[in-house]
Amino acid sequence: MTAYMDHKDLANETIDSARVQQITDGVRRVLDTIAQAESDAGRDAGSVRLLAATKTRDVGEIMAAIDAGVRMIGENRPQEVAVKAAGLQRLCAQRGFTLGVQSDGSQTSAHAPRTHIPFHLIGQLQSNKIGKVLPVVDTIESVDSIEQAEKIARRAVMHGITVGVLLEVNESGEVSKSGCDPAHAILLAQRIGSLDGLDLQGLMTIGAHVDDEKTIRRGFAHLRKTRDLILAAATPGTEHCCELSMGMTHDMALAIEEGSTIVRVGTAIFGERAFI
Ligand SMILES: *Cc1c(COP(=O)(O)O)cnc(C)c1O
Numbered sequence: 257m258t259a260y261m262d263h264k265d266l267a268n269e270t271i272d273s274a275r276v277q278q279i280t281d282g283v284r285r286v287l288d289t290i291a292q293a294e295s296d297a298g299r300d301a302g303s304v305r306l307l308a309a310t311k312t313r314d315v316g317e318i319m320a321a322i323d324a325g326v327r328m329i330g331e332n333r334p335q336e337v338a339v340k341a342a343g344l345q346r347l348c349a350q351r352g353f354t355l356g357v358q359s360d361g362s363q364t365s366a367h368a369p370r371t372h373i374p375f376h377l378i379g380q381l382q383s384n385k386i387g388k389v390l391p392v393v394d395t396i397e398s399v400d401s402i403e404q405a406e407k408i409a410r411r412a413v414m415h416g417i418t419v420g421v422l423l424e425v426n427e428s429g430e431v432s433k434s435g436c437d438p439a440h441a442i443l444l445a446q447r448i449g450s451l452d453g454l455d456l457q458g459l460m461t462i463g464a465h466v467d468d469e470k471t472i473r474r475g476f477a478h479l480r481k482t483r484d485l486i487l488a489a490a491t492p493g494t495e496h497c498c499e500l501s502m503g504m505t506h507d508m509a510l511a512i513e514e515g516s517t518i519v520r521v522g523t524a525i526f527g528e529r530a531f532i
């Protein structure tokens with residue numbers, strides 16, 4: 257378990273009204289930034305979805321973001337998924353939403369159609385933690401090898417479910433980053449797409465950690481080109497490979513200009529992280 261989890265009760269559901277207001281303002285600002293960037297880039301309104309990156313935030317903070325309009329969340333650590341899932345699912349159900357995969361294995365309610373809030377894993381997943389996230393998350397964004405994809409696929413088939421996956425690509429080449437080599441991305445996506453139990457939904461990258469806009473943009477543009485080539489090759493199992501998960505607090509406008517369909521934002525919604 258990570259040390260900060262000893263200092264903060266991530267299952268906590270009650271936060272004060274000042275904190276609710278901060279988070280509400282944060283969500284509104286980010287939704288405005290996205291709308292402006294879509295319009296500046298000549299893209300349709302609503303073509304980019306906001307994923308709230310919720311690492312180190314507790315259930316109360318995450319629900320404040322959902323109440324302010326967030327409709328997709330992403331966690332980094334399987335342990336955090338496990339600690340928060342039950343509370344989040346219960347509070348979402350009270351509001352008429354479903355979140356992630358329900359305990360009966362369904363991704364949407366069998367009864368009245370409800371708004372579904374996808375629950376993604378956006379951080380690295382060790383094979384011994386697959387069982388911790390599979391009962392809850394709809395999509396794993398951090399798949400970067402065929403071995404890992406095969407392990408997740410085997411588990412999914414065992415549970416009788418289909419798990420969404422994005423192939424993470426290390427476009428910046430920074431050694432500290434996970435993700436596959438961009439030169440292998442197309443072939444890898446095609447092999448992942450062929451596995452039973454997985455639904456290949458797109459590609460993910462983390463922008464280069466530099467100030468130079470051109471460098472950041474080049475990585476995003478290359479991810480988009482890779483996605484387009486995968487779709488054009490039309491290998492069976494790659495038909496749904498449409499999403500481009502790219503853009504965070506500091507580079508979301510650039511990512512949207514380069515074709516992002518999901519931006520993963522933490523700091524601009526919740527403020528600076530006290531841990532990590
Ligand atoms: C933390 C995190 C984000 C969000 O980062 P911010 O800079 O806080 O917006 C996005 N993607 C991943 C993979 C992350 O770990």
